[in-house]
Amino acid sequence: MRTLQYYAFVIYFALLLLLSFVFLSPLPAFLSLPFLWLIIFSEFRITKPVKVQRSFPEKRYVEGNVVKFRYMIEGHGYYFIKDSANQLQGFCKNICVEKRDLRLRKFGKIAFRKMEIYFEDFLGLYAHYSRKKDSGEIKVYPKIEYMRKFPIKPRKTRTLLGDYPSKRKGRGIEFMDIREYEPGDDMRRINWKATARADKLMVNEYESERTGDTVILLDVRRFYKGSEEYEKILNASVRAAATIATYLSRTRSRVGLVILGHSVDWIYPTYGKRAMYLILDRLLYVRTKRISRLPFDYGKFIVSRFFPPNSFVILISPLLSWDIDDAVVELLAKKYDILVLSPTLIGDENDLATEILRMEREVRLRRLRLYARVVDWNIRYPLTSVLKVLRVMR
Amino acid sequence: MKRSIWISLGIYFFLLLLLSSYSLRIFLLSAMTISIAVLLLILYRIIESEIFFYAYNFTGITALLISLKNYNPYSWVTLGVAYSVLSILLIHLYLYRFFQKFGTIKRETLAYLLLATLLSFFSVQIFMMGSIGYGFWGAVGLGVAILILLYFLIQPKSKESSDST
Numbered sequence: 001m002r003t004l005q006y007y008a009f010v011i012y013f014a015l016l017l018l019l020s021f022v023f024l025s026p027l028p029a030f031l032s033l034p035f036l037w038l039i040i041f042s043e044f045r046i047t048k049p050v051k052v053q054r055s056f057p058e059k060r061y062v063e064g065n066v067v068k069f070r071y072m073i074e075g076h077g078y079y080f081i082k083d084s085a086n087q088l089q090g091f092c093k094n095i096c097v098e099k100r101d102l103r104l105r106k107f108g109k110i111a112f113r114k115m116e117i118y119f120e121d122f123l124g125l126y127a128h129y130s131r132k133k134d135s136g137e138i139k140v141y142p143k144i145e146y147m148r149k150f151p152i153k154p155r156k157t158r159t160l161l162g163d164y165p166s167k168r169k170g171r172g173i174e175f176m177d178i179r180e181y182e183p184g185d186d187m188r189r190i191n192w193k194a195t196a197r198a199d200k201l202m203v204n205e206y207e208s209e210r211t212g213d214t215v216i217l218l219d220v221r222r223f224y225k226g227s228e229e230y231e232k233i234l235n236a237s238v239r240a241a242a243t244i245a246t247y248l249s250r251t252r253s254r255v256g257l258v259i260l261g262h263s264v265d266w267i268y269p270t271y272g273k274r275a276m277y278l279i280l281d282r283l284l285y286v287r288t289k290r291i292s293r294l295p296f297d298y299g300k301f302i303v304s305r306f307f308p309p310n311s312f313v314i315l316i317s318p319l320l321s322w323d324i325d326d327a328v329v330e331l332l333a334k335k336y337d338i339l340v341l342s343p344t345l346i347g348d349e350n351d352l353a354t355e356i357l358r359m360e361r362e363v364r365l366r367r368l369r370l371y372a373r374v375v376d377w378n379i380r381y382p383l384t385s386v387l388k389v390l391r392v393m394r
Numbered sequence: 395m396k397r398s399i400w401i402s403l404g405i406y407f408f409l410l411l412l413l414s415s416y417s418l419r420i421f422l423l424s425a426m427t428i429s430i431a432v433l434l435l436i437l438y439r440i441i442e443s444e445i446f447f448y449a450y451n452f453t454g455i456t457a458l459l460i461s462l463k464n465y466n467p468y469s470w471v472t473l474g475v476a477y478s479v480l481s482i483l484l485i486h487l488y489l490y491r492f493f494q495k496f497g498t499i500k501r502e503t504l505a506y507l508l509l510a511t512l513l514s515f516f517s518v519q520i521f522m523m524g525s526i527g528y529g530f531w532g533a534v535g536l537g538v539a540i541l542i543l544l545y546f547l548i549q550p551k552s553k554e555s556s557d558s559t
Contacts, residue, residue: 005491008448012455017541019459027467028459031480033514034507041506078496089496122503124491 006042006125009035042125049128050075050092050119054083054112056138063107063143071098080118083134084110107142107238109284141280142235142242145384150247152214152312152339177205213269214248215256215307216241216279217299219317219324221292229345231288236343236379237316238283243383244314245283249276256307257282260299262292268306300327304334312337318344319364329371338372343379396493402486406454407431409479414461427457451487455480473515481511 016032019025051074056067073079073092081088086100112134119128178194181201194202218241223230241257248255249272256269257279267278303313313336317324328338342365346357361376368374377386407428414424434450458479465472484507492499 004444004448008452011448012452015452016455019456025459025463025467027462027465027472027476030467030473030514030518031455031459031476033517034477034480034484034510037510037513037517038506041510078492078498080496090498091496091500120495122500123506124488124503 001127001129003120003125003127006039009039009125013039038123039125042121042123045121047077047119047121047126047128048075049130050077050079050117052081052115052117054115054136059137060139060141061104062141063104065104065140067102067104067138069100069102071100072096073098075119077122078120078124080116082116083114084112085138104138104140106235107140107284108287109140110138112136139281139284142239142283144239144246145243145382147243147247147384147387150244150387152314152337153212175204176207178202179205211253211271213254213256213308213311215258215269215303215311215313216244217258217303217313217315217317218260218283218286219296219299219315219321220259220261220286220288221294221296222318222320223288223291225288225290227288233318233343233345233379234286234288236377236383237318238286240316240341240343240377240383242280242283245279246276249273249279255279256311258299258302259283259286260292260294260296261286262289262294264294264298264302266302266306269308269311296321296323296327300331303331303336309335310337312339314338315340316343318342319361319368325364325367328368332371340368340372340374341377342374343377345379347378347380399486399489399493402482402489403454406479406482406486407457409482410454410457410461413465413475413479417464420460420463424457424461427453427460431457447491451483454483458483470519473518477511477515481508484511 013032013035016028016035020027020029020032053072055070055072058067061067067085069086071081071086071088072095073081073088074095076093078091079089085102088098088100090096090098115132115134117128117130117132120126178191179202181190181203185203189203189205191202191204218237220234220237223234225231245255245257252271254269254271255275257265257267259265259282265282267275267282269275270278303311307313313331315324315328315338317340319340319342328340331338344361346354346361365374365376375386377383410424410428411421414420431450431453434446434453438444438446438450458476462472462476465475467473485504488503488507489499492503
């Protein structure tokens with residue numbers, strides 16, 4: 001493919017010859033010769049199409065990580081390469097290696113769909129342009145805070161052994177009761193102080209630890225694209241959901257997810273790492289868009305229809321719509337335990353607007369606190385520091 | 395390095411004005427052409443259409459022709475000056491284009507530019523002032539030969555050149 005410069009040089013050459021005829025002067029013709037020589041040079045040094053190979057070490061990263069891309073370019077000339085992550089430009093002689101470090105600033109997915117390769121010869125007169133199909137992807141997971149303990153306790157536990165203290169007696173850590181020794185009881189469980197007092201063998205009883213179901217209900221309906229503050233709250237909400245999901249997947253309990261955005265998206269409760277990756281993968285696609293008019297009832301319906309009763313529902317919502325309160329009451333009536341985690345950016349400023357917003361929010365929170373546990377989370381502070389003050393929820 | 399783009403253009407325009415300073419009329423004509431070139435350059439900076447880029451460069455070449463209007467075109471000194479000044483413009487053209495597109499320019503490219511002007515100087519000396527031809531008709535003869543050469547060169551290249559992997 002010839003470049004525009006090639007045609008420009010040809011036109012320069014022709015125009016200068018024409019000027020030479022018009023003004024009957026040889027000087028324009030003399031000045032046209034360098035362009036001809038440049039064209040001849042480029043004709044005799046034809047460049048081959050360039051080849052590009054890209055590699056990166058991992059496919060999964062966390063926000064803030066740096067990906068080290070390595071591009072191997074094969075060709076002789078100037079190049080301009082653009083893919084979904086990087087843009088390279090420079091000169092390559094035969095084989096060269098370009099390295100690029102990319103800091104992943106926001107969670108999401110980088111999908112490599114196409115790569116644009118533009119290559120010019122050393123005089124810029126011949127070019128190769130191709131837009132080839134590209135493959136591969138990089139998943140950037142939300143930044144997860146390390147949570148040592150998240151004191152929640154579902155109302156009803158499942159039969160499998162897990163980390164939640166249940167109402168059943170059995171092998172566990174949490175002390176529950178003392179009873180008289182029965183043949184077959186473990187000698188290590190004898191409570192010697194109680195035995196001395198009662199003058200007969202007494203043993204400790206413990207709460208059995210079982211698994212439970214937890215549902216993370218993420219409300220992202222009222223975030224619109226372009227607002228920096230909403231963007232921050234959305235990011236914080238997603239990070240909170242990811243942190244809680246990761247913690248719960250470690251506790252051998254089942255964890256599910258419901259996302260309320262422009263539509264309802266949900267994942268049925270699952271155990272372990274599978275649950276964690278399913279939820280994290282789904283969270284990658286949460287983005288601010290235009291404001292959704294989806295009522296909260298859809299979320300309530302999904303939870304009550306598809307998730308087991310007595311599950312523990314963690315609602316992450318900035319409480320920007322008024323239909324949440326009634327839905328929370330209805331879920332409680334259907335025997336779901338609810339923890340409302342409400343991220344906000346309303347600070348301590350003293351202007352009138354902030355004052356009104358703060359009061360309005362306080363009213364909402366007070367009303368919700370009548371029925372459920374509410375955590376008011378200013379996203380300027382880490383989630384774990386806010387949850388530390390939370391008492392064990394029963 | 396990017397400063398050199400504008401330094402080269404500034405030197406080029408300054409030399410044009412210097413060369414045309416022997417006559418007020420030529421000087422004013424050159425100044426006017428230079429201002430048109432600058433105007434086209436500003437338009438290029440605003441619109442960013444490559445057509446304007448080549449337009450202002452060609453206007454620059456026209457300004458060179460005007461500046462050297464009353465010089466003897468067959469004098470090797472005139473030719474030497476003309477090619478030297480033209481090579482400054484070509485360097486500007488290449489610096490600007492390559493820095494903008496690829497962020498770099500290699501010595502190889504600049505070497506070929508200077509080689510092209512040197513070869514042009516010698517080809518004029520051999521073809522138009524030597525035994526092959528003389529004066530206007532020598533130039534016409536060379537022009538015709540070049541046109542025939544170009545006709546063959548402009549033929550489309552093989553298809554494989556457009557494939558890239």
